[in-house]
Amino acid sequence: MNSAGRLFRISLYGESHGPGTGVIIDGCPPGIPIGEEDFLQDLGRRKAGAEGTTPRVEADTPAILSGVFKGRTTGAPIHIGFRNENTRPDDYASFMAVPRPGHADFTAAMKYGGWQDPRGSGHFSGRITIGLVAAGVVAKKVLGYCAPNPVQFATRIVSAGGSEDVTAAVHDAAEHGDSIGALVEIRVSGLPPGWGEPFFDAAESVIAHMLFAVPAVRGLEFGDGFRAASMHGSEHNDPFIDRSGRTARNGAGGINGGITNGNELVLRIAVKPASSIGLSQKTLDFVHNRQVDLQIGGRHDACIALRSMVVLEAGVACALADLALTARALSPYQSNIPWRQE
Amino acid sequence: MNSAGRLFRISLYGESHGPGTGVIIDGCPPGIPIGEEDFLQDLGRRKAGAEGTTPRVEADTPAILSGVFKGRTTGAPIHIGFRNENTRPDDYASFMAVPRPGHADFTAAMKYGGWQDPRGSGHFSGRITIGLVAAGVVAKKVLGYCAPNPVQFATRIVSAGGSEDVTAAVHDAAEHGDSIGALVEIRVSGLPPGWGEPFFDAAESVIAHMLFAVPAVRGLEFGDGFRAASMHGSEHNDPFIDRSGRTARNGAGGINGGITNGNELVLRIAVKPASSIGLSQKTLDFVHNRQVDLQIGGRHDACIALRSMVVLEAGVACALADLALTARALSPYQSNIPWRQE
Amino acid sequence: MNSAGRLFRISLYGESHGPGTGVIIDGCPPGIPIGEEDFLQDLGRRKAGAEGTTPRVEADTPAILSGVFKGRTTGAPIHIGFRNENTRPDDYASFMAVPRPGHADFTAAMKYGGWQDPRGSGHFSGRITIGLVAAGVVAKKVLGYCAPNPVQFATRIVSAGGSEDVTAAVHDAAEHGDSIGALVEIRVSGLPPGWGEPFFDAAESVIAHMLFAVPAVRGLEFGDGFRAASMHGSEHNDPFIDRSGRTARNGAGGINGGITNGNELVLRIAVKPASSIGLSQKTLDFVHNRQVDLQIGGRHDACIALRSMVVLEAGVACALADLALTARALSPYQSNIPWRQE
Amino acid sequence: MNSAGRLFRISLYGESHGPGTGVIIDGCPPGIPIGEEDFLQDLGRRKAGAEGTTPRVEADTPAILSGVFKGRTTGAPIHIGFRNENTRPDDYASFMAVPRPGHADFTAAMKYGGWQDPRGSGHFSGRITIGLVAAGVVAKKVLGYCAPNPVQFATRIVSAGGSEDVTAAVHDAAEHGDSIGALVEIRVSGLPPGWGEPFFDAAESVIAHMLFAVPAVRGLEFGDGFRAASMHGSEHNDPFIDRSGRTARNGAGGINGGITNGNELVLRIAVKPASSIGLSQKTLDFVHNRQVDLQIGGRHDACIALRSMVVLEAGVACALADLALTARALSPYQSNIPWRQE
Secondary structure, X not given: OOXXXXXXXXXXXXXXXXXXXXXXXXXXXOOOEOOHHHHHHHHHHHOOOOOOOOOOOOOOOOEEEEOEEOOEEOOOOEEEEEEOOOOOOOOOHHHHHOOOOOOOHHHHHHHHOOOOOOHHHHHHOHHHHHHHHHHHHHHHHHHHHHOOOOOEEEXXXXXXXXXXXXXXXXXXXXXXXXXXXXXXXXXXXXOOOOOOOOOOOOHHHHHHHXXXXXXXXXXXXXXXXXXXXXXXXXXXXXXXXXXXXXXXXXXXOOEEOOEEOOOOEEEEEEEOOOOOOOOOEEEEEOOOOEEEEEOOOOOOOOOOHHHHHHHHHHHHHHHHHHHHHHHHHHOOOOOOOHHHOO | OOEEOOOOEEEEEEOOOOOEEEEEEEOOOOOOEOOHHHHHHHHHHHOOOOOOOOOOOOXXXXXXXXXXXXXXXXXXXXXXXXXXOOOOOOOOHHXXXXXXXXXXXXXXXXXXXXXXXXXXXXXXXXXXXXHHHHHHHHHHHHHHHHOXXXXXXXXXXXXXXXXXXXXXXXXXXXXXXXXXXXXXXXEEEOOOOOOOOOOOOOHHHHHHHHHOOOOOEEEEEEOOHHHHHHOEHHHHOOOEOOOOOOEOOOOOOOEEOOEEOOOOEEEEEEEOOOOOOOOOEEEEEOOOOEEEEEOOXXXXXXXXXXXXXXXXXXXXXXXXXXXXXXXXHHOXXXXXXXXXXX | OOEEOOOOEEEEEEOOOOXXXXXXXXXXXXXXXXXHHHHHHHHHHHOOOOOXXXXXXXXXXXXXXXXXXXXXXXXXXXEEEEEOOOOOOOOOHHHHHOOOOOOOHHHXXXXXXXXXXXXXXXXXXXXXXXXXXXXXXXHHHHHHHHOXXXXXXXXXXXXXXXXXXHHHHHHHHHHOOOOEOEEEEEEXXXXXXXXXXXXXXXXXXXXXXXXXXXXXXXXXXXXOHHHHHHOEHHHHOOOEOOOOOOEOOOOOOOEEXXXXXXXXXXEEEEEOOOOOOOOOEEEEEOOOOEEEEEOOOOOOOOOOHHHHHHHHHHHHHHHHHHHHHHHHHXXXXXXXXXXXXX | OOEEOOOOEEEEEEOOOOOEEXXXXXXXXXXXXXXXXXXXXXXXXXXXXXXXXXXXXXXXXXXXXXXXXXXXXXXXXXXXXXEOOOOOOOOOHHHHHOOOOOOOHHHHHHHHOOOOOOHHHHHHOHHHHHHHHHHHHHHHHHXXXXXXXXXXXXXXXXXXXXXXXXXXXXXXXXXXXXXXXXXXXEEXXXXXXXXXOOOOOOHHHHHHHHHOXXXXXXXXXXXXXXXXXXXXHHHHOOOEOOOOOOEOOOOOOOEEOOEEOOOOEEEEEEEOOOOOOXXXXXXXXXXXXXXXXXXXXXXXXXXXXXXXXXXXXXXXXXXXXXXXXXXXXXXXXXXXXXHHOX
């Protein structure tokens, strides 16, 4: 339930205010060079610090606890752990009686009968995504070996709070004690054709499974996406323009029939505004069954998408690594040279 | 790869122009009344016939071939099969040399080295979705037993080709030999809180995995969806209004932290226009490496979303049945009565 | 629950006296030549007819219903179906009140609350193993492509009813209306080293999972097997004798640390005597709660192992095909040439 | 590949001489009381110290690193970690050139291309089983909630080195620098009827999958086991003796048709003698391609089964917990009161 993947399998554990969090990565082929320094860039992109992010400061130092020997993956499960250092295991009891709107406080209580760890959202915390970022780093390494060409990720915020001037929008939200949602775009170039399955493990399905697991994701589209719902077929038409399978406008976002087509993978994710804001919110006191004003203390992420970007990118990388290994297993034993056939 | 689900597992098989297609449903609890007549309504919604749909006419008579005895599920795998009667296993070879834009002709050739069944798109055909519709019927029955209240599906086309006058838009497209995309909305009421998992098997993830497997899906959003990317937190805020967990505007679409919250499940799916249209299209002749005009014979679906609706609904039902059974397995042994805790 | 395998996945369906039974095989690579005639030899080995087998005669004609085109696997799920022709859907009701000893009548009732199909043991019938035999045929084809050398199976009955004169023992049991158990040995040559995983997907684990699913299996051992429990390490010692990894006495039966070592795979399976015999048996009438004499009508298998042999062999083949494809996916990207390392 | 289970899922990580080892347990229902002290007894049974065990002394202190809050399981993944303290990461290089007979040195090198961690057998070490023992403790707690009666495990060594005087046999082997195999019996009482599946997830299959993953296991049998291969049906016959499903001699070892029948679960496991012994062994020097004498330094386990017992018991417990949760999910919605049916 907290694992994903058929061959490249990741399992997350941890709570926001427990001793630590991390990830076990199973199914990583042996012989791939990897060291703790390989994680620093992506982990840095997830850290707080910039305008619009919370001030919780964690060292976020990855510890490779298994599966790597003399700087190479061994083929055994890779455990990457992170200590929680800046924990404040207090001030949570009230969320049991007055669950925060837009959070998992209520649903966790209903699912777990009240036994969940409520400190800082427990296992539902954004803190848990650090393990996914670490897995994404390993996944990108795997992709480097599976794909014939370099696989490159380009991830950006297209707009935030409806504005394309992201910096100004974030600044404005932060100043007003408010938060804003954002539209994130991920592009991946260098993927070969042939990854993914015709039905349940369609490339879109495997990617979507990962991305909707990331907190705050509300929507996902590939290529033309929701715009396709308003298009005509004649306009949507996207002819091949060369024998490598390149199409005129890549409207499918790199996938046809669940299988990569060799064009750039293009997807966009709607990230909601953080529900915890400085401003006071109305909500229900479940004990006294009455509306109350909820003021959530501390400073907050004005635009969580700033930190989600690398998490989402990691989710895409893990999904692609799994598809790549499956393609390796199930590739044909001989070719029929299809387009020479009469 | 063509199976989905942890407990309520479905496996599809078949090709468009082979002897038949169908589904194996494993993990259906015993004792649930089911008969062939239960399938007719949903199968009817998937059939061609109405304006805007292809004229391929299949009887679509379901045969329950295992797992049901004296009108009740037995607990053994349920096999529901459909014969293909209206097959025309011809006229496909050209698609190997001149793969249709927007279809899986090219990607299948790349993935399978040319060994795929090309007749009528083979295993990539929309024909294969009939098994998913059948599984959806069984899933809805399971939901009827797992949820304390009746679970109701409401599925509609919000707009087609950008217009809310769906009938007119479809008529217009059909008349011009063109096709149109559509926005489909599915609402499910009666779900209890507590289904879904905090991370990789988030309710959204499990649903998304199913829906992106359905041909022609380009995007998926829950609740506020892509609109959330443009919102402020203060506007997005959605307070609880009673102790059942009802919220003011159900902006989350019925899911928080990956777990159902007891509000209506609300999701929207972008369905692209059918790529096969009556109008001539440009594309590449891979044999001679030159642009050609492609005329795809026969009549076509002017708006495939008309027939996809029930397929998508079935995908949601199967995902929910799987979540429901998992929730049954992993529910707490005793309750902590959460909101009375200090 | 009725599926097995990570990549080479098989799903069985059907009941003894329903319309038919079969198997869906997912994860078979494309381009492998296969036709209905390829199944006849192994299906023939499973058929009744010889002395010591039941007289139920089925044509056992395999129908390849999907996944094969022009004599080659396409990469899509392969559905192989068998009609039940010789059904007698009567005479079962008594088994609900007076469950047969050694059968699943009682446990099925407890598990399924009485909703199971009781006709001829329903989904618990040995009839269901025909799909596994068919999957085994496909698995052997896959092995032919995955292993560098020909993979050969040799399966025999070592002893029956404690006697090495199997023919005489079977004849004697049949004559007395009794049945006998048997010890089956399977040897597989031609396997390369490196298939299997260090822990939960140890080659023995994956094989054992399959074999203990086959009705009537009571025990399984690899290499020295139970004899190893009585051995000393100095005697058990099995040195390598050449650089290919060949060992002096292959005491491990071809597997070390969960991974094939390139020696012959050797395993033995204990098959119990058929519980249904011509002789009268004591058992309990659950309705009247008293001991009764049970006479199970018809003729019976005097030695079910005669027909189980090919089923067990098929189970081993399917397990090996799955291990082979996983090894293909997770093989190292470069080699370290281990034994030259200091 | 290093995970097992459908609902009660366990994932092991770690190497013998790395920083530590442990287990992630997913799918444990919330609200179950558990603390570090609960692990001490079973961990103690696995520790070295008694005659016949190696002198490697580890504190084996379990650290519950996630999934437990205020002494109760939360429903989130439970991470139990163990530090390696008594590591000696030396003296392994020679095993690359001269792989130890009966160990995974050779197969690991072939599988991983030489990239495996060779220190103290790395991920293949018996050290890794400590996580399985910890998971077994949690599994036993789960069983306490799933079964209507107390579930009790009784595990013993039936014989060692062929002798029923286990103490003397172990002493003798230790004195001679040799090792001995042993036959382990596990009995589990208190299981209700109805756990397990008719085919691939037969109770025996799920248990066997776990047990054959444990190092040094060479054989497994249920109930009559291998003796059944020599029996006649009339002798093997095992009538029900009361309406609870109790049978006269429990020859099936508690399972019929893959499903528990409410009788005691009885299984026996053949554990081979430790391959590393004090006595000199012949083997191959792969670098120089010649036979050499191998002397494996240090002291050794004279009878590894002494320490494997609790590991095997834990494997059975984990398998049963998984079956129990699946049974909870898929139990019938209503009963047909089977044996009143005509």
